[in-house]
Amino acid sequence: MKLLLVVPNFRWCESDKNTLWHYIPYNLCLLASVVKNMCDVSILDAYKDDLTQKEFLRKLKIIKPDMVGITVLFDQYGESGHIAAKLAKKVKARTVFGGVYATTNWNKVRKDKNVDVVVVGEGEQVIKHIVWDYEKGLFDTPIYFADKIKDLDTLPFPAYDRINYSKYSESAERKSVDSPRDYPFARIMTSRGCPIGCAFCQVETIMGKDFRPRSPRNVLNEIEWLKQAYGVKSLIFDDDNLLFDKNRAKEIFQGMIDRNLVMPWVSIGLAVFKLDNELLDLMRKSGCEYIAVAIESGNKRVLRQIINKPVSFDYAKEMVKYARSLGIYVAANFIVGFPTETWDEIRETLKFAEEIDVDYAKIFHAVPLPHTRLYELCEQEKAFKGNNRFVWSKGNIETGEFTSDDLTILRAYEWDRINFTNPEKRAKTAMMMGVSEEELSRTRKDTLKNACKLIGVN
Numbered sequence: 486m487k488l489l490l491v492v493p494n495f496r497w498c499e500s501d502k503n504t505l506w507h508y509i510p511y512n513l514c515l516l517a518s519v520v521k522n523m524c525d526v527s528i529l530d531a532y533k534d535d536l537t538q539k540e541f542l543r544k545l546k547i548i549k550p551d552m553v554g555i556t557v558l559f560d561q562y563g564e565s566g567h568i569a570a571k572l573a574k575k576v577k578a579r580t581v582f583g584g585v586y587a588t589t590n591w592n593k594v595r596k597d598k599n600v601d602v603v604v605v606g607e608g609e610q611v612i613k614h615i616v617w618d619y620e621k622g623l624f625d626t627p628i629y630f631a632d633k634i635k636d637l638d639t640l641p642f643p644a645y646d647r648i649n650y651s652k653y654s655e656s657a658e659r660k661s662v663d664s665p666r667d668y669p670f671a672r673i674m675t676s677r678g679c680p681i682g683c684a685f686c687q688v689e690t691i692m693g694k695d696f697r698p699r700s701p702r703n704v705l706n707e708i709e710w711l712k713q714a715y716g717v718k719s720l721i722f723d724d725d726n727l728l729f730d731k732n733r734a735k736e737i738f739q740g741m742i743d744r745n746l747v748m749p750w751v752s753i754g755l756a757v758f759k760l761d762n763e764l765l766d767l768m769r770k771s772g773c774e775y776i777a778v779a780i781e782s783g784n785k786r787v788l789r790q791i792i793n794k795p796v797s798f799d800y801a802k803e804m805v806k807y808a809r810s811l812g813i814y815v816a817a818n819f820i821v822g823f824p825t826e827t828w829d830e831i832r833e834t835l836k837f838a839e840e841i842d843v844d845y846a847k848i849f850h851a852v853p854l855p856h857t858r859l860y861e862l863c864e865q866e867k868a869f870k871g872n873n874r875f876v877w878s879k880g881n882i883e884t885g886e887f888t889s890d891d892l893t894i895l896r897a898y899e900w901d902r903i904n905f906t907n908p909e910k911r912a913k914t915a916m917m918m919g920v921s922e923e924e925l926s927r928t929r930k931d932t933l934k935n936a937c938k939l940i941g942v943n
Contacts, residue, residue, distance in 0.1 A: 486524040486620055489550035489578070490516055491569055493557065494531040497538060498564035508532065509653045509672050512556055512584065514643030519609050521644055523616050528647045531569070538572060545576045552619060554612070556584030560855060563590065570599040579624060581615060583608045588691055589856050595628055606631035607677075607692070609640055633693050637677065638703040642710055650715055662816055662845050662917045666749035666774050667719035671711045674724045675704045675737065681756070683781070684792050684858040685820065685851060688725070696729050701736035708746050720750040720772075725779070727752055728759035735764060738771040751775035754818065758795055760804040769811045775917070776808060777816040777847070783837025784830040791823050791862070802841050809844065814917055816845040822880050822892045823851045823859070824866040831887065831895070839903050845914055846903050848896045850880035850889070879939045890940040897936035901929055 490513040510530055517526045527548065531541050545553070553573040557566035563586045570580045583604035587594050591605045601624070604611055611631040618624050634640065654669035676698040679688045711717040728734045741747055750772045757778040768776075780796055782788045788796055801817075808815050819838050821831045838846040853860040853869070863869050863882060870883045880889035905911045905925075915925040937943070 486552065486616065487548065487550045488520065488524045488526045488552045488554065488616065489545070489548055490526065490528045490554045491556070491573075492528075492530045492532045493555060493562075493565040493569035494534075494536050494538075494541065495558075495562040495565050496532070496535065497568050499562055507653070507658045508558070510556075510648065511643055511672060511674070513554075514645055514647060515609055515640060516554065516612050517647045518641040518644035520612055520616050521647075523613065524620075526644075526647065530648065533652065538568060541569070542572045542575060545573060545578070549576065550578045552581060552615075553578045554581045554583065557582075557586035558584065560586055560590065562586065563593075566594075567597055567599070570597060574599045579619065585687070585691055589687060589854075591628065602626065603628045604631060605629065607634050609634060633678070633695070633697065635697065637697055637699045642707055645715065654715065654717070660918045660920055662814065662914060663721075663751055663753050663775060663777060664917075664919065665719045665721060666751060669715060669717050670719040670721060671715065671717045672721045672723050673704070673707060673711075675699050675722065676724045676726050676729065679726055679729075681795075682793055684823075684862065685854065687854045687857055690856040696726055698726075698730060698733055701733055701740055704737050705740040705744055705746065708741065709744060712746065712748075717748070719748055722750060722752040725754045726756070728755055728764065731759060731761070731764060734759075735767055738764075738767040738773075741771040742767075747772045749774045753777050754779050757801045757804055758797065760808070762807055765804070765808050765811060765813070769813055773813055775814045775816070777818055778805065778843075779818045780837075780841070781818065781820050782830075783819070783834035783840075784826075787823060787826055787830055787834070791825065791859075792820075793858075798837065798841075805841055805843055809842075814845070814913070815843045816847055817841060817843040818847050818849065820849045820851050821896065822882050822887065822889075824862045824868040824882060824884060826884075826886065828886045831892075835895075835899050835903070838899075844910060844917075846900070848900050848903075850892050850896060851882055852880075853882065893936050893939050897933050901933060905929060 492510050513528050517528060520526055529544055555566050555569050557563055573580050579601045581602040582594050582600045587603050588605050591603050594600055595603045608631055611629045657664045677692045678695045678697045680694050680696055755776050755778050780801055781792050781794055788794050805815050819834055821834055853863045868882045868884050870881045870889055880892045883889055915922045
């Protein structure tokens with residue numbers, strides 16, 4: 486049996502380049518590793534290769550798969566998965582649709598006549614049964630509800646031999662402060678699930694509330710394998726809860742030191758309330774060069790009553806200051822534009838984004854993802870703008886306090902003011918992004934121009 490695992494080209498339905506980013510098909514490589522001894526499995530990444538629909542169909546005709554497994558990362562890209570399923574049917578392949586979009590929209594996906602099977606949840610174990618059922622002629626289960634994998638150490642390492650790994654690891658498509666610090670690089674997930682319960686986050690729906698960690702030994706073994714097999718020189722830790730169990734985190738970082746695995750690494754969404762001085766010391770010694778701490782709001786009411794995040798502003802300032810003193814570049818994530826949030830509360834968040842004195846402040850607008858409390862709050866407050874309920878580039882929440890146009894301009898100009906007023910920080914950020922200050926200046930101007938275009942101002 487030939488199984489083809491597919492990432493559709495998200496550009497088939499999304500034209501805004503600012504919503505697209507570097508994406509290693511880690512999930513498909515895990516699935517391939519699970520069944521590589523059961524069938525002939527390959528991976529086609531139409532997004533990375535920027536295939537047209539015609540080119541994608543041509544690839545399908547050459548490969549002639551018996552089954553096509555499709556994954557889509559976000560709701561905004563959902564239509565690209567349906568297009569892939571339609572094209573797969575042209576070569577008479579059976580189709581299986583999984584991933585985040587299918588998990589959060591399975592009722593919608595199952596109505597697609599071109600989709601034979603929908604997988605809801607973590608598919609690493611379910612995929613074995615799908616392959617078995619197909620080979621036994623029992624391919625008639627329209628939906629599989631996958632159980633959460635309790636022991637993540639039982640999973641194999643991703644089958645990167647099924648892709649041209651160097652295409653992903655040797656460069657980053659977007660120049661940003663959180664880019665890999667050296668090449669080749671790897672992304673790694675050390676845990677699944679989150680008990681924090683932030684209002685805007687889908688992780689509870691996708692991975693559950695329970696924190697399910699991989700053991701330090703298992704994580705270290707993967708890093709060692711990546712270093713030996715692929716020459717990896719830097720890491721990106723992708724999971725939000727790298728520090729949830731602080732003793733486990735310390736074991737990982739100390740293990741990197743003890744096993745000669747020290748290399749530059751970044752983490753793109755740490756819980757600031759889990760940091761402490763001892764942990765930061767170990768992080769730095771193990772190679773940490775960049776962290777982004779998730780603070781979200783500078784207003785206590787918004788933080789507690791809307792977002793549900795246990796952040797202490799004074800403690801956050803203390804940890805940011807200490808991390809920067811160690812030579813770690815610190816970014817902070819902030820979100821504005823929640824239903825019931827006032828204009829004064831938004832300004833309070835921007836004020837704190839400046840006061841906390843990070844190297845770089847990221848300012849996002851609130852995006853109401855389906856199956857989150859934020860989405861429910863938007864419905865309750867009648868805060869959705871128009872019929873499009875999922876917009877990355879421009880906010881789709883409007884209240885009596887603000888419009889999406891207000892937030893688009895405010896975010897852009899405050900991002901520029903907070904991050905680039907200080908010449909020393911400006912030079913440091915240019916260095917982190919790997920660009921000259923002149924190129925950074927052009928990026929800043931383009932960002933402000935694009936914000937104006939989004940609201941129809943030339």
